[in-house]
Amino acid sequence: MAGPPRELDELLRALTRGDPSAISAEELARIEAALEADPALAAALAAEPAGGGDPLVAAVADTTPGPTADEWARVWSNISAGTATAARPAVGRRASVWLRLRVPLAAAAAVLLAIGTWWNWERRGGDAWEIRLAADVEIDDIDMPDSTTPVVIRLRPDGPVVIWALADMSG
């Protein structure tokens, strides 16, 4: 380490050597203050590898076996299952398929609903009615964004009214 006064340099060496008896509490406080006040000193110390040559580190080096292969496999399996990011593309793909299909699916559901409503109406003995194309309906305004179903069903006392919005093909 370059720069620090000789005495401070000695204190730092004693500290990094790992012998706590070589430094007093007052000297430790002095080192802390010096590291706080001198960024260059802190940077020099920060770059030093920690633990090398300390007998405590050598002694604590584990001789016990770590996790088994099965344990690691289980951990990895849980990590894979627990990280949502990996699954996001798949979720996105499903979403895009749903986006493409939802309008025709909604239309099909609306038709089934209309048929079901008609069938139920018949079963309950309601006035007979038939499915017919409305030729005399005038719609003042209908807001039909792209993302919504093109089918509107209104239930009225005289039977359901189904409005199926078609694209303007009149040119």
Add this chain to the structure above:
Amino acid sequence: MNSLVRSSVDTSELRQIDAAARGDPAARHALFERYREVAYRVALRITGRHEDALDVVQDGFIRAFEGLAEFQREAGFQTWLLRIVSNRALDLVRARRVRLAVPLDADDADGRATVPADERVPRPDAALEQSELAARLRAAIETLPPDQRAVFALYATGELSYGQIAEALGIPIGTVMSRLFHARRRLYERLPDLAAEWGVQAPPPK
């Protein structure tokens, strides 16, 4: 402080990290295989329990992978991962609020650390002495306050610089040195025979 030390990050690892951030399972698995052992050792030394350490590693990797978008590449994946693992392990220890394998009041009457009863695997004779020494040290480490234990756990990996330890724990380097000093002092208090053997003057027990 955090800007003082930046690990050198090799480009192949950066590519792996980028791929992992995109959700590439192979890249994530490669990072897992590369850093799982050091993460486990740190977690084990902080939590003191094998199963807890595995849980911490698992949780740490999940959080790391999910947070890769915010990861500052120049900091080094290992330092960043160990920060997550250390914090998670410390949360666990603080939540327990009890001493782990060797409670203070379960030590020998003279305050010396003893071997935990739940050592996992019997060892060959040749390694027995080292194993017993490591076990006594682990027992002593578990008596350290959590903050000192975390610093010592990272220090004991022997793979980090003082700056990386500071960065991993989010504390100034002076605090790292102070906690390390007190941790070692306390360990030698509890292991006076080792201190004598290594020529370190053990502080008198408090």
